[in-house]
Amino acid sequence: MRLLRHCLILLMSLVSLLPFYALLIKATGSPGLDTGTSLNLLPGLYFGNLMEAWRYSAMGRSILNSAIITTGGITLVVLASSSAGYAIARFSNRFHRLVFNTFLFCMMIPPIIITVPLYILMRTIAGINSHWAMILVCGANAIPFSVFLYTSFIKSISREIEESAIVDGCTWFSAFWRITFPLLQPITAAVVIINGLGIWNNYAQAVFFLQSQSMRTIPLAISMFFQQYGAKWNLMAAAAMIGMAPAIVTFLVFQKYFIKGLAQGAVKG
Amino acid sequence: MLLHKLQGNLHKFMALPAVLLFTFFFIYPLSRGITLSLTDWNGISKPDFVGLRNFVDFFHDSRALGDVRTTVLFALGSAPLLNIFGFLYALVLDRKFHGKNIVRIIVYLPAIISPLIMGYIWYYILQPERGFLSRLLQQAGMGSLNTNWLSDSNIVLWVLILVNVWQYVGMTMVIYLAGLQSIPVEMNEACKIDGAGYLAALRYVTIPLLAPAIKINVVTNIIGSLSVFEIIMALTDGGPGYSTESLSIYIMRMCYGSFTGYSTAVAIILFLIILIPVVLFLMFIKKREYEM
Numbered sequence: 001m002r003l004l005r006h007c008l009i010l011l012m013s014l015v016s017l018l019p020f021y022a023l024l025i026k027a028t029g030s031p032g033l034d035t036g037t038s039l040n041l042l043p044g045l046y047f048g049n050l051m052e053a054w055r056y057s058a059m060g061r062s063i064l065n066s067a068i069i070t071t072g073g074i075t076l077v078v079l080a081s082s083s084a085g086y087a088i089a090r091f092s093n094r095f096h097r098l099v100f101n102t103f104l105f106c107m108m109i110p111p112i113i114i115t116v117p118l119y120i121l122m123r124t125i126a127g128i129n130s131h132w133a134m135i136l137v138c139g140a141n142a143i144p145f146s147v148f149l150y151t152s153f154i155k156s157i158s159r160e161i162e163e164s165a166i167v168d169g170c171t172w173f174s175a176f177w178r179i180t181f182p183l184l185q186p187i188t189a190a191v192v193i194i195n196g197l198g199i200w201n202n203y204a205q206a207v208f209f210l211q212s213q214s215m216r217t218i219p220l221a222i223s224m225f226f227q228q229y230g231a232k233w234n235l236m237a238a239a240a241m242i243g244m245a246p247a248i249v250t251f252l253v254f255q256k257y258f259i260k261g262l263a264q265g266a267v268k269g
Numbered sequence: 270m271l272l273h274k275l276q277g278n279l280h281k282f283m284a285l286p287a288v289l290l291f292t293f294f295f296i297y298p299l300s301r302g303i304t305l306s307l308t309d310w311n312g313i314s315k316p317d318f319v320g321l322r323n324f325v326d327f328f329h330d331s332r333a334l335g336d337v338r339t340t341v342l343f344a345l346g347s348a349p350l351l352n353i354f355g356f357l358y359a360l361v362l363d364r365k366f367h368g369k370n371i372v373r374i375i376v377y378l379p380a381i382i383s384p385l386i387m388g389y390i391w392y393y394i395l396q397p398e399r400g401f402l403s404r405l406l407q408q409a410g411m412g413s414l415n416t417n418w419l420s421d422s423n424i425v426l427w428v429l430i431l432v433n434v435w436q437y438v439g440m441t442m443v444i445y446l447a448g449l450q451s452i453p454v455e456m457n458e459a460c461k462i463d464g465a466g467y468l469a470a471l472r473y474v475t476i477p478l479l480a481p482a483i484k485i486n487v488v489t490n491i492i493g494s495l496s497v498f499e500i501i502m503a504l505t506d507g508g509p510g511y512s513t514e515s516l517s518i519y520i521m522r523m524c525y526g527s528f529t530g531y532s533t534a535v536a537i538i539l540f541l542i543i544l545i546p547v548v549l550f551l552m553f554i555k556k557r558e559y560e561m
Contacts, residue, residue, distance in 0.1 A: 019435075110496035121297070201384065237390075
């Protein structure tokens with residue numbers, strides 16, 4: 001029984017890792033090796049592909065664009081939805097209930113539905129090919145779920161902590177930022193991780209709103225690279241490896257928070 | 270004095286930034302989309318009101334109906350498989366063992382990567398002759414199993430479903446794991462003392478207590494599968510022909526073309542296709558929760 005379980009676990013890990021391994025072999029193999037049908041199972045020590053892919057794809061610029069948009073979007077979402085969650089959780093009135101229910105309903109609407117009218121709006125406000133507009137769009141998409149998470153978490157914290165701060169001379173507003181907001185750290189981690197991934201990997205909207213080459217995010221750069229160099233497998237594999245590296249490194253460094261944060265969000269949600 | 274009064278009342282407006290942002294970049298486009306869906310707008314000239322004609326046209330548009338079929342079949346395969354495998358994975362990984370953390374990280378790894386990039390990687394793995402899978406099967410002496418994974422119309426949809434399940438099983442698993450860990454150990458011990466077998470304990474204790482995790486997993490998987498986009502774009506680009514084109518890809522292509530008004534109508538239909546199963550499921554689980 002125990003042996004069976006261990007075999008299962010090994011199989012699960014292999015299945016998840018195999019494509020990454022295939023990628024590594026391709027990306028580090030020299031292009032000459034790619035003839036015939038033989039199976040090469042060892043990663044090479046050839047870094048030419050990686051260097052060429054880096055140069056051709058202008059990936060540095062794309063990583064920077066992705067980083068700017070993701071950081072901006074997350075900051076916006078955390079500030080706007082934590083304070084909205086506080087207002088909804090602490091000051092129940094008809095407006096706040098309406099807002100909460102609207103968000104709840106809109107969680108079911110995938111953003112792709114509003115692409116066309118959003119594109120028209122972006123054109124009117126000159127937001128095509130700009131970081132700030134993409135940040136606002138990604139932020140808006142993330143609002144409903146994040147407000148939902150913050151609201152339920154704040155409701156589970158006693159309001160006495162704010163009331164005692166108010167006795168000491170705080171306003172409800174400053175009590176939130178000084179006292180409550182630091183306590184929200186576990187749910188903030190969940191919001192940052194879930195939305196950070198969503199914004200970082202966003203393609204369906206980026207492809208419409210970030211068209212110029214200098215504004216491309218990583219998924220856009222990869223898809224352009226595929227259209228140009230798709231026939232050169234080694235090069236394409238190298239580009240994919242570069243494109244996924246920032247996400248993998250971030251994940252490995254913060255993996256404890258990733259899995260915990262996601263679970264936290266799920267349990268509360 | 271006035272400033273002081275303003276500061277004291279500032280908390281009443283704390284929901285406003287989120288509300289304004291969301292209204293401007295979501296609610297407003299959504300309502301604009303609904304009005305546009307009633308026009309014949311081509312993206313350039315002045316839109317004319319055509320009533321429900323776009324919606325009537327949809328039911329005579331064989332490509333669109335084929336896309337509905339593809340999308341629904343994809344979701345029918347993908348959403349249940351994700352939940353089943355996610356749950357089984359969580360059961361296997363819930364016990365303590367050496368290296369548990371590493372296995373979790375490995376299984377979760379694909380879910381953090383852009384589905385577009387992951388799709389391209391699978392595209393190469395699944396190429397006939399030169400692809401990794403094809404060579405692997407040949408080496409293993411099972412070359413006869415090889416087929417044209419991405420253009421054989423009998424299996425291509427299954428391939429897409431499996432790639433999607435492969436990528437997101439870790440995400441579903443992590444949520445089930447969180448649910449499993451919130452079940453008190455005494456519950457399972459009480460079951461053992463009462464002489465309940467593993468399956469009985471699973472059926473009468475574990476699964477009912479997992480209701481919140483099941484709810485969030487089923488809902489997110491329904492929404493995710495029905496709005497599938499990147500994986501199909503990268504793997505088949507909707508082909509062969511339009512046979513694996515999903516509705517969200519169709520919407521995208523229609524609005525790149527000159528059928529802007531029509532594409533917003535299709536978007537609203539996709540929204541209804543997503544809304545109906547989600548609402549039905551939530552009603553079902555609410556009734557069950559009430560009974561328990």
